[in-house]
Amino acid sequence: xxxxxxxxxxxxxxxxxxxxxxxxxxxxxxxxxxxxxxxxxxxxxxxxxxxxxxxxxxxxxxxxxxxxxxxxxxxxxxxxxxxxxxxxxxxxxxxxxxxxxxxxxxxxxxxxxxxxxxxxxxxxxxxxxxxxxxxxxxxxxxxxxxxxxxxxxxxxxxxxxxxxxxxxxxxxxxxxxxxxxxxxxxxxxxxxxxxxxxxxxxxxxxxxxxxxxxxxxxxxxxxxxxxxxxxxxxxxxxxxxxxxxxxxxxxxxxxxxxxxxxxxxxxxxxxxxxxxxxxxxxxxxxxxxxxxxxxxxxxxxxxxxxxxxxxxxxxxxxxxxxxxxxxxxxxxxxxxxxxxxxxxxxxxxxxxxxxxxxxxxxxxxxx
Amino acid sequence: xxxxxxxxxxxxxxxxxxxxxxxxxxxxxxxxxxxxxxxxxxxxxxxxxxxxxxxxxxxxxxxxxxxxxxxxxxxxxxxxxxxxxxxxxxxxxxxxxxxxxxxxxxxxxxxxxxxxxxxxxxxxxxxxxxxxxxxxxxxxxxxxxxxxxxxxxxxxxxxxxxxxxxxxxxxxxxxxxxxxxxxxxxxxxxxxxxxxxxxxxxxxxxxxxxxxxxxxxxxxxxxxxxxxxxxxxxxxxxxxxxxxxxxxxxxxxxxxxxxxxxxxxxxxxxxxxxxxxxxxxxxxxxxxxxxxxxxxxxxxxxxxxxxxxxxxxxxxxxxxxxxxxxxxxxxxxxxxxxxx
Numbered sequence: 120x121x122x123x124x125x126x127x128x129x130x131x132x133x134x135x136x137x138x139x140x141x142x143x144x145x146x147x148x149x150x151x152x153x154x155x156x157x158x159x160x161x162x163x164x165x166x167x168x169x170x171x172x173x174x175x176x177x178x179x180x181x182x183x184x185x186x187x188x189x190x191x192x193x194x195x196x197x198x199x200x201x202x203x204x205x206x207x208x209x210x211x212x213x214x215x216x217x218x219x220x221x222x223x224x225x226x227x228x229x230x231x232x233x234x235x236x237x238x239x240x241x242x243x244x245x246x247x248x249x250x251x252x253x254x255x256x257x258x259x260x261x262x263x264x265x266x267x268x269x270x271x272x273x274x275x276x277x278x279x280x281x282x283x284x285x286x287x288x289x290x291x292x293x294x295x296x297x298x299x300x301x302x303x304x305x306x307x308x309x310x311x312x313x314x315x316x317x318x319x320x321x322x323x324x325x326x327x328x329x330x331x332x333x334x335x336x337x338x339x340x341x342x343x344x345x346x347x348x349x350x351x352x353x354x355x356x357x358x359x360x361x362x363x364x365x366x367x368x369x370x371x372x373x374x375x376x377x378x379x380x381x382x383x384x385x386x387x388x389x390x391x392x393x394x395x396x397x398x399x400x401x402x403x404x405x406x407x408x409x410x411x412x413x414x415x416x417x418x419x420x421x422x423x424x425x426x427x428x429x430x431x432x433x434x435x436x437x438x439x440x441x442x443x444x445x446x447x448x449x450x451x452x453x454x455x456x457x458x459x460x461x462x463x464x465x466x467x468x469x470x471x472x473x474x475x476x477x478x479x480x481x482x483x484x485x486x
Numbered sequence: 487x488x489x490x491x492x493x494x495x496x497x498x499x500x501x502x503x504x505x506x507x508x509x510x511x512x513x514x515x516x517x518x519x520x521x522x523x524x525x526x527x528x529x530x531x532x533x534x535x536x537x538x539x540x541x542x543x544x545x546x547x548x549x550x551x552x553x554x555x556x557x558x559x560x561x562x563x564x565x566x567x568x569x570x571x572x573x574x575x576x577x578x579x580x581x582x583x584x585x586x587x588x589x590x591x592x593x594x595x596x597x598x599x600x601x602x603x604x605x606x607x608x609x610x611x612x613x614x615x616x617x618x619x620x621x622x623x624x625x626x627x628x629x630x631x632x633x634x635x636x637x638x639x640x641x642x643x644x645x646x647x648x649x650x651x652x653x654x655x656x657x658x659x660x661x662x663x664x665x666x667x668x669x670x671x672x673x674x675x676x677x678x679x680x681x682x683x684x685x686x687x688x689x690x691x692x693x694x695x696x697x698x699x700x701x702x703x704x705x706x707x708x709x710x711x712x713x714x715x716x717x718x719x720x721x722x723x724x725x726x727x728x729x730x731x732x733x734x735x736x737x738x739x740x741x742x743x744x745x746x747x748x749x750x751x752x753x754x755x756x757x758x759x760x761x762x763x764x765x766x767x768x769x770x771x772x773x774x775x776x777x778x779x780x781x782x783x784x785x786x787x788x789x790x791x792x793x794x795x796x797x798x799x800x801x802x803x804x805x806x807x808x809x810x811x812x813x814x815x816x817x818x819x820x821x822x823x824x825x826x
Contacts, residue, residue, distance in 0.1 A: 202539050205540070205541055213540060273568065339580070341581075427571060431529070438530065444802070
């Protein structure tokens with residue numbers, strides 16, 4: 120008579136340790152100090168969120184176009200709608216807006232194609248975009264060919280200008296930063312000194328003073344009549360400034376690669392450039408993706424500083440319209456909108472970099 | 487000299503506009519060959535120069551730019567507006583980036599004498615004033631003893647305020663903010679009884695209050711801020727064109743010529759008006775522009791009074807009274823020398 124052992128079914132957990140009540144008790148009201156803290160925090164959140172929700176949603180104005188409707192103190196979101204065209208395109212002439220759209224749409228298409236795994240021909244998209252996008256941007260946005268009238272750079276403004284400045288900054292600063300980082304670690308004294316000087320000088324001055332120099336001082340040194348467009352001056356300033364930061368980020372990655380990697384490459388008979396391009400850089404850049412994206416995000420937000428040299432980036436267009444006397448005081452709505460725009464782009468970059476890290480991770484990650 | 491445009495690629499994109507103009511070239515010739523007047527304006531000061539939702543500029547200073555373009559080309563649209571911050575405006579003029587600066591710039595002796603610039607005249611007499619709540623029952627600046635005053639930091643406004651209260655032996659408490667919209671928010675939320683700024687801005691700020699009729703701008707003006715267009719020194723012809731553009735707008739108003747009655751006025755027999763509109767005499771030629779520049783200005787922007795009403799006066803949300811900016815015949819300071 121073999122009796123098989125049949126365990127009794129497990130008892131349910133004690134009623135005091137499951138369910139909403141238990142969760143609340145263990146996490147929020149576990150002891151007098153924590154209970155008080157919970158209540159204080161709840162009160163703080165409520166006292167901020169409830170008026171905000173009341174102002175922004177319940178009393179907010181979403182439809183219509185009459186500024187006078189906004190005088191009752193609720194949030195005036197119709198202002199954003201009424202000025203959206205100006206925020207995005209700024210002074211770009213009305214009939215030519217499609218040209219900006221073509222450029223922006225292509226940029227979005229390229230980014231989406233890169234983000235989706237398994238897009239055919241991916242290895243050609245990146246170099247194609249790096250060479251093609253600037254040409255496309257010049258041809259379409261500046262015009263003057265194929266019967267498109269010239270739109271001078273001083274008419275580039277709004278979100279368009281923000282994107283152009285930051286994309287140019289990102290595309291140009293990364294390669295320059297890599298070259299500078301290699302230069303700073305070079306065994307050749309002159310190159311090392313030059314690169315170190317460049318990095319320390321540009322990293323040591325605030326971007327705002329670089330922009331001021333480019334916009335106010337530089338024209339004084341140029342012969343009268345010779346003028347560079349202000350957008351170009353700002354662009355060069357941003358690229359030089361950000362490449363110095365990028366160089367230090369990349370150098371951080373290079374420091375982390377053990378010497379054995381270079382020695383192994385040398386043992387295989389690889390020269391300096393091939394060692395760097397095939398062995399060291401791929402590992403180093405992968406390590407510093409968070410740092411690189413950090414710099415990109417900082418660069419994207421730094422482009423708002425062009426406001427002080429009279430260029431109309433997206434923040435400046437908002438700045439210029441919230442003083443419109445037709446509307447009641449709409450500064451808060453304007454700045455919230457600006458914050459939302461910047462957050463969307465920065466968060467997007469952050470998510471993309473995390474996806475990239477996951478894809479490129481080769482098992483060395485510890486977590 | 488002909489302006490040549492080169493497009494070169496730098497990194498991603500670049501535009502180098504190389505206007506090969508030697509320092510000695512007359513500004514008028516440069517402007518004519520370029521086919522465009524380059525006018526420096528404020529990035530956004532409602533009523534004076536501000537972009538609308540389509541990115542089109544309008545305002546009193548913008549109208550002056552249009553009037554100048556109309557006088558030179560007969561076409562008010564031939565202007566390129568360069569928005570400038572307060573810090574870069576004078577450099578932009580000195581370096582030739584702009585031809586004329588119409589950016590609510592106060593005419594002061596040091597600017598006129600030491601910077602190689604010439605003030606053309608005054609197109610708006612501004613001055614610092616006070617915005618108070620009606621409920622206070624204050625009628626004049628001298629009744630403000632003990633008041634708390636909202637003011638923007640780091641401006642001459644702060645200094646003028648201190649001077650005013652000291653000379654009148656009154657006390658005040660200043661509540662300092664960083665930007666003008668914060669200053670307004672402080673006033674709105676009762677952090678102060680009085681808001682001080684230039685009068686032209688006070689009207690704009692008042693119109694943004696939830697109920698503008700509950701606040702009033704006091705008649706007192708505690709500082710002199712004559713705002714006017716500026717040109718580079720050393721080109722007398724250009725200076726004269728800029729100056730007579732302004733005078734023409736004033737004289738048009740004095741003669742009663744508007745953008746609407748221009749057609750009839752062109753047929754008038756009044757010799758003053760005929761000289762002004764170019765139907766008689768060769769006055770424009772002496773400046774190097776067309777004789778009918780007065781008529782072109784009237785057609786493009788109208789007279790000074792029309793421009794004032796449209797941009798800052800009753801026809802605008804600002805509703806600024808003419809005050810000092812009325813013609814001399816109406817008790818103001820605006821006076822155009824005769825065309826003879």
